[in-house]
Amino acid sequence: MVFSELVFVYGFFPLVMLLYFAVRGIRAKNVVLLMFSLLFYAWGEPAFVLLLVLMTLADWLLVMGIERARAAQSPRFSAKFWLIAVCVVNLGLLGVFKYGTFLLTNTKSLFGFPSAVPSIMLPIGISFYTFQLLSYAVDVYRGEVRAQRNFASLLLFCSLFHQSIAGPIVRYAHIQNELTDRQIVLSDVSRGVGRFAVGLAKKAVLANSCWKIFEKMTGEDGLAAALSPAESAAALAGQPAAMLWLGMLAFMLYIYLDFSAYSDMAVGMGLMTGFHYRENFDYPYASRSVSEFWRRWHISLGSFFRDYVYIPLGGSRKGKGRTMLNLLIVWGLTGFWHGASWNFLLWGLYFFLFLAVEKLFLGDWLQKIPRVFSHIYLLAAVFFGWILFQFRDTAVIWTIVKGMFGANGNPFSSFETSVAWQNNIFLLITAIIAVTPLARNLGAYMQTRAENGRLIKTHTAAQTALPVLLMLLATFALVGNSYHPFLYFQF
Amino acid sequence: MKNKFSENLKFSPALLARNCELRYPLYKVIAFYTVLFAGFIAGMFLIPWRPVKSESENRMLQEFPAFSFDKVLNGSYTRDITLWFSDTFPLRERMVEMNGRLQGLYGLNPVEVHGDIGTGDDIPDPARPTPSAPAKTTEATGTTISETTATTQQQTTATEPQQTTAANEEPIEVGTIGAVLVAGDAAYEYYNFNRSTADKYIETVNAAAAKLAGTAQVYSVIAPLSIDITLRDDLRAKVTSSDDQQKALNYIFGSMSEQVRTANPYDTLRAHRDEYLYFRTDHHWTARGAYYAYAEFCKQKGTFAPDLSMYETIEFPGFLGSFYSNTGKNPKLGDNPDTVVAYLPLAETDFVFTDTNGSKTDWMVIQDVSNWNASSKYNCFIAGDQPYSLITNKEKTDGSACVIVKESFGNAFAPFLITHYQYVHIVDYRYFKSNLISFVTDNGITDVLFVNNVSATRNAGLIDKLSLLVN
Numbered sequence: 001m002v003f004s005e006l007v008f009v010y011g012f013f014p015l016v017m018l019l020y021f022a023v024r025g026i027r028a029k030n031v032v033l034l035m036f037s038l039l040f041y042a043w044g045e046p047a048f049v050l051l052l053v054l055m056t057l058a059d060w061l062l063v064m065g066i067e068r069a070r071a072a073q074s075p076r077f078s079a080k081f082w083l084i085a086v087c088v089v090n091l092g093l094l095g096v097f098k099y100g101t102f103l104l105t106n107t108k109s110l111f112g113f114p115s116a117v118p119s120i121m122l123p124i125g126i127s128f129y130t131f132q133l134l135s136y137a138v139d140v141y142r143g144e145v146r147a148q149r150n151f152a153s154l155l156l157f158c159s160l161f162h163q164s165i166a167g168p169i170v171r172y173a174h175i176q177n178e179l180t181d182r183q184i185v186l187s188d189v190s191r192g193v194g195r196f197a198v199g200l201a202k203k204a205v206l207a208n209s210c211w212k213i214f215e216k217m218t219g220e221d222g223l224a225a226a227l228s229p230a231e232s233a234a235a236l237a238g239q240p241a242a243m244l245w246l247g248m249l250a251f252m253l254y255i256y257l258d259f260s261a262y263s264d265m266a267v268g269m270g271l272m273t274g275f276h277y278r279e280n281f282d283y284p285y286a287s288r289s290v291s292e293f294w295r296r297w298h299i300s301l302g303s304f305f306r307d308y309v310y311i312p313l314g315g316s317r318k319g320k321g322r323t324m325l326n327l328l329i330v331w332g333l334t335g336f337w338h339g340a341s342w343n344f345l346l347w348g349l350y351f352f353l354f355l356a357v358e359k360l361f362l363g364d365w366l367q368k369i370p371r372v373f374s375h376i377y378l379l380a381a382v383f384f385g386w387i388l389f390q391f392r393d394t395a396v397i398w399t400i401v402k403g404m405f406g407a408n409g410n411p412f413s414s415f416e417t418s419v420a421w422q423n424n425i426f427l428l429i430t431a432i433i434a435v436t437p438l439a440r441n442l443g444a445y446m447q448t449r450a451e452n453g454r455l456i457k458t459h460t461a462a463q464t465a466l467p468v469l470l471m472l473l474a475t476f477a478l479v480g481n482s483y484h485p486f487l488y489f490q491f
Numbered sequence: 492m493k494n495k496f497s498e499n500l501k502f503s504p505a506l507l508a509r510n511c512e513l514r515y516p517l518y519k520v521i522a523f524y525t526v527l528f529a530g531f532i533a534g535m536f537l538i539p540w541r542p543v544k545s546e547s548e549n550r551m552l553q554e555f556p557a558f559s560f561d562k563v564l565n566g567s568y569t570r571d572i573t574l575w576f577s578d579t580f581p582l583r584e585r586m587v588e589m590n591g592r593l594q595g596l597y598g599l600n601p602v603e604v605h606g607d608i609g610t611g612d613d614i615p616d617p618a619r620p621t622p623s624a625p626a627k628t629t630e631a632t633g634t635t636i637s638e639t640t641a642t643t644q645q646q647t648t649a650t651e652p653q654q655t656t657a658a659n660e661e662p663i664e665v666g667t668i669g670a671v672l673v674a675g676d677a678a679y680e681y682y683n684f685n686r687s688t689a690d691k692y693i694e695t696v697n698a699a700a701a702k703l704a705g706t707a708q709v710y711s712v713i714a715p716l717s718i719d720i721t722l723r724d725d726l727r728a729k730v731t732s733s734d735d736q737q738k739a740l741n742y743i744f745g746s747m748s749e750q751v752r753t754a755n756p757y758d759t760l761r762a763h764r765d766e767y768l769y770f771r772t773d774h775h776w777t778a779r780g781a782y783y784a785y786a787e788f789c790k791q792k793g794t795f796a797p798d799l800s801m802y803e804t805i806e807f808p809g810f811l812g813s814f815y816s817n818t819g820k821n822p823k824l825g826d827n828p829d830t831v832v833a834y835l836p837l838a839e840t841d842f843v844f845t846d847t848n849g850s851k852t853d854w855m856v857i858q859d860v861s862n863w864n865a866s867s868k869y870n871c872f873i874a875g876d877q878p879y880s881l882i883t884n885k886e887k888t889d890g891s892a893c894v895i896v897k898e899s900f901g902n903a904f905a906p907f908l909i910t911h912y913q914y915v916h917i918v919d920y921r922y923f924k925s926n927l928i929s930f931v932t933d934n935g936i937t938d939v940l941f942v943n944n945v946s947a948t949r950n951a952g953l954i955d956k957l958s959l960l961v962n
Contacts (some may be wrong), residue, residue, distance in 0.1 A: 001569075001573070005573055005576075005577060006534065006576055006577040006580055007534075007572065007573045007576035007577065009527075009530065010527070010530035010531050010533065010534035010535075010576075010580075011531070011534050011535060011576060013527070014527050014528055014530070014531035015531070015535075017524075017527075018531075042569075043569045043573075044566065044569070044570075045566065046563060046564055046565070046566050046569070047564065047566075186516050186517060186520065187516050189516070189520050190515075190516030190517075190519045190520050191516075193519060193520055193523035193524070194519065194523075196523075197523060205593075209594070209597065215607075216608075219607050235610075238610055414731070414732070415729040415730055415731060415732070416604050416608050416670075416730075416732060419602050419603065419604050420604065421598075422598050422599045422600070422601070422602075423597060423598040423599070423600055423603050423604075424597050424598045425597075425598040425599060426596060426597055426598050426599075427597035427598060428598075450515075459515065460514070460515040460518060463515045463516075463518070463519050464515065464518040464519050464522045465522070467519060467522060467523045467526075468522050468523065468525075468526050471523070471526045471527070471530075472526070473593065475530065475586065476586045476587075476589040476590040476593060477590050477593065478577065479577065479580050479583055479586040479587060479590065480586065480587045480589075480590030480591070480593075480594075480819060481590070481819075
């Protein structure tokens with residue numbers, strides 16, 4: 001199930017909330033959440049829910065091993081041994097399910113082995129919950145948290161439907177107390193319902209519409225799965241430059257609006273039930289450097305790699321050469337985390353180059369030049385990055401980049417292109433506003449004024465009406481378009 | 492403590508503000524949960540309110556899946572429930588319409604383009620009488636796109652006939668396969684020439700003519716699409732992605748053998764372009780458009796078409812056709828529905844259609860569809876798309892017979908023919924299962940008319956079916 005389906009919004013979710021408030025006591029509430037979380041996961045992947053449960057069970061046992069080894073004077077197996085076991089289990093399963101097909105396809109083309117590549121289904125959300133379990137194990141190993149004695153609590157942590165399949169990658173340390181003791185405060189619930197409504201409208205209205213514009217560039221089904229790379233390249237070669245710019249602009253807006261919408265809804269649902277998840281996005285397109293962008297984009301992933309890979313490798317404390325190597329490793333992994341395909345590695349390394357140059361000298365420089373230039377620099381870097389991200393084939397990528405600069409022998413624009421720009425101009429403006437902190441700042445300003453006794457009624461009316469309006473618009477849009485691909489589910 | 496107490500006594504705006512500040516979260520939460528649970532009640536408990544079929548899309552909506560363990564295990568059970576839940580959500584049509592209006596606010600919309608733009612093959616000059624196999628090089632870019640669409644469409648058509656049964660269950664149209672341009676309150680379908688499919692069409696008609704030589708005369712009528720006829724010239728000049736239909740028709744007609752008599756309605760339709768020749772909200776031509784093509788056929792046959800003023804007409808206002816649903820219920824079309832004008836046959840007639848189950852129904856050549864829903868008004872002609880039907884002219888006894896082999900564009904055309912024959916056999920080649928050649932021989936048919944719109948000649952799925960009928 002995904003958040004942007006009507007069966008979730010008007011079936012599953014209200015039912016969970018109803019039962020959640022109907023039962024008394026934290027244990028009963030947790031039972032409701034756990035049962036429905038498993039149902040939520042099984043809804044889309046009936047078989048793989050077993051994988052989720054068994055993986056959690058294995059980690060639960062192994063992490064207890066870590067804790068016992070830490071406590072004992074001379075344990076039979078060291079804590080490190082148990083930690084390695086955790087890594088083998090988690091990364092092994094992730095490797096098989098996510099990278100198995102990709103690896104074998106490559107070995108086949110290189111060595112002719114195996115003769116037939118099995119196609120392995122990717123369990124939804126595996127990249128998210130594997131990382132949650134890994135961070136839990138490492139934190140116990142480091143003594144930062146105690147191992148969870150109750151299996152059901154640990155299972156709730158990694159299967160909780162708020163974040164199990166589309167992030168954020170929640171750290172056990174951040175919610176361990178709330179798993180057994182949490183308060184629901186009106187002001188939190190009020191913020192939560194706002195975030196839920198904003199997220200849903202962001203996804204259903206803005207993101208899906210941006211995707212439709214992107215499809216004008218690529219043809220229906222923007223991944224063009226039915227076409228071979230050569231066919232895709234040939235079709236894209238016919239697109240005028242203005243269409244390619246429009247399409248990629250729409251994609252850039254889409255990918256942020258889509259992904260951050262799911263995080264908004266996760267945070268919102270958390271607040272509605274007493275969980276406080278960390279923010280996963282902080283208006284990344286408003287950044288002024290690539291390193292700032294990556295501190296504000298998919299924060300839970302960036303901080304995972306920082307805390308569990310970059311810093312353990314020595315971070316930037318072991319000299320320039322080692323720092324560069326560490327960055328290279330982290331960005332190679334970040335790229336590959338997004339998908340088992342070479343273009344994702346390319347995409348990761350692309351950002352590595354920017355980060356390396358920023359670390360060397362560009363970073364200071366970007367702080368000194370007028371803000372507008374550093375903003376343009378960042379937006380351009382990210383914009384072209386999304387081409388590498390979205391298109392798997394280098395021939396296709398190259399065709400698009402060339403076409404953007406008029407090197408495919410097409411006129412700059414076409415009738416359909418200018419019509420597409422015109423037809424969507426207000427949508428694009430709205431989407432651009434939505435990726436900036438403008439609306440948030442306006443809300444905060446209104447709030448301050450209201451607290452000082454000004455425009456109280458307006459503020460109350462706006463605060464009350466806005467979620468309702470957003471929910472209605474989202475509902476129309478969801479009924480109107482049954483199509484809403486979500487890229488991050490692949491990971 | 493003291494401070495707080497004194498503050499409570501003050502009746503200041505700031506204090507009011509703080510009180511209100513305490514209250515707005517409550518209003519907000521109540522408002523949100525009201526919407527959420529209203530949707531919950533609508534979604535979970537108003538099952539009878541759930542629509543079963545979509546009027547405007549002319550399709551049955553997703554049914555609630557039947558339970559089976561296999562389906563649960565492979566995930567299709569829950570997937571179908573998800574689909575059912577959203578596909579049949581109460582007030583669905585209304586919400587789709589609201590969404591259409593919302594999308595109208597996305598930008599400036601003097602014109603709009605919906606759907607994928609294809610690229611056509613080069614249209615050759617009609618040099619050869621029989622076309623040879625097309626050069627592989629012409630099948631470059633865009634053809635793949637339009638052919639993929641054609642395949643999907645073929646799958647759709649395959650499931651359609653089951654729904655063409657009961658009298659009030661309207662048959663499904665084969666919709667548009669190209670992009671759709673909306674200009675003002677009218678929509679137009681893009682056209683892209685497809686060399687290999689056009690050649691297959693030519694071959695098929697030629698083959699029929701050769702096989703029927705000495706038995707019957709073969710005629711070919713091809714309807715152009717409105718984009719080249721009624722779209723304003725300055726706008727048409729900008730739409731370079733839609734291929735020149737005049738050139739395409741010249742190629743197709745010019746490549747047909749001497750045995751085929753061709754009726755090209757392009758010039759006469761252009762001459763009458765200010766009239767109501769095409770629907771604005773649907774991809775079909777009007778009966779008036781079909782009449783001019785019929786008049787062109789009469790010229791080829793060497794007979795006269797009665798003047799349009801001789802016909803009695805019935806009007807069915809409020810028609811919102813395929814363009815309306817293809818454009819996600821575009822409000823500019825929705826606010827300006829079409830009127831279907833039908834011309835009653837000039838003779839006393841009997842009409843019987845045979846549906847996909849083989850059962851026969853007595854019906855009207857022009858059925859009163861005033862009470863049918865907005866999307867089905869075009870089905871007033873010859874009971875819509877039936878596999879086979881027969882019009883009998885009760886005022887003739889000479890045994891004269893023709894067959895019209897058609898897709899839905901032929902529906903508005905067929906009724907005019909009854910003036911000239913005792914029997915007008917109507918074959919919809921998408922659903923008809925017998926062999927056309929033996930059918931013609933067995934029924935003493937002397938005239939065979941292939942009536943198609945030019946878009947059919949780029950639809951590989953359709954032309955494959957036509958070709959099966961002849962070979």
